[in-house]
Amino acid sequence: MPFDGQTYRNLAYLLLAFPLGIAYFTLVTTGLSTGLGLLVTLAGVPIVLATLLVTLGIGSFERRLAEWLLDVDIDGAPSKVELAFGSVDEALGTAKRVLTAPTTWTGLLLVGLKFVYGIVAFTALVTAFAVAVSLLSLPAFYDAAGVTYTIGPYVVDTLREAVAGAGLGLFVLLASLHVLNGVARFGGFLTGALLGGTVNSAGAADD
Template sequence: MSDHSWSPRSPSEALARFLGVPFDAQTYRNLAYLLLAFPLGIAYFTVVTTGLSTGLGLLVTFAGVPIVIATLLVTLGIGSFERRLADYLLDVDVDADAGEVELAFGSVEETIGTTKRVLTAPTTWTGLLLVGLKFVYGVVAFTALVTAFAVSATLLAAPALYDAPGVTYTFGPYVIDTLREAVAGAGLGVLLVLVSLHVSNGLARFGGFLTDALLGGAARSAEVTDA
């Protein structure tokens, strides 16, 4: 994992890092990761919960067994995709072989063996946990991004709109009706954008840490236990 969180050695370096966040390409990859987290989290949660609830409800007829196994296979696929997404967008190197399960369905024996491997693979169960956490993470990330950048846009637009005919430009309980107030609001908007980008970077790094801990970490722990 590349170190994008180096510690500045002087106040000038700290200021340069703070002001330079909009010019760092990783910032926009982090934003893409956060924006994708919301639809992906909803899709993962919907598919997995629907599959498991349907399969578990039909277990008494044994028709639910293949549905449950298929859902767990989907969970493994989600984990594989999340590892690649973290690697591509966040530069988080989750072990590509971590949690990989050999799949074979050519015969009854191979199908039974695959089922056993799926049920005993640690990443099957940490993947289920990831699905639930990804849903919460996606909602939090989307809410934070929309709120931060909506407020920032409101402040940045103040100099252009504060004296528009028929417009009463307000920010919360405050009415912006002079150029000085509008410029001050725009300056606050710039500051808020910079702070929001740094917070977004931290939130994205947390997402990468979560993926590595649940998928790569689980597999490494299993390897140590087996050894």
């Protein structure tokens, strides 16, 4: 598993989930709150419509991102909305198609869930590697001046204890990679489920 390239693509997916989740959530909530606040005027209508179009684009990008990085195959063709703004009738038709497209609303749900998922993924990633690196570095720094390492209630002050701690760190690292691979695959499943397809794992990371 540490030597499987798919593991590192999964980690890249988890790292991207945090900034993308924040960006999506900020963009969509700002657009909707502004547009809905201006619905009493005609200015709010195009803002809401543009925000929903952005949501469709986010869904399409997330689908491709899951396929690229997670190596999963999301069955079912992506929903496409024909856009036409050449006349008032065409613009109204476009608005109707956007509002009635199921992926518009599942895309909004995806934006909210991606925000939460990104925070959880980033927290798990940083915590797992911070703990693992701290333990793995014990043999090098356990006796450094002004540095005290503790594992739970135990103070590490001998080489034997430091080596044992590094062994624990290796176990934590391998276990964390297993867990993080699962979190990444769940992200792909979530994307596929919300965008109307089923997910087939085409290259899950192996040991």
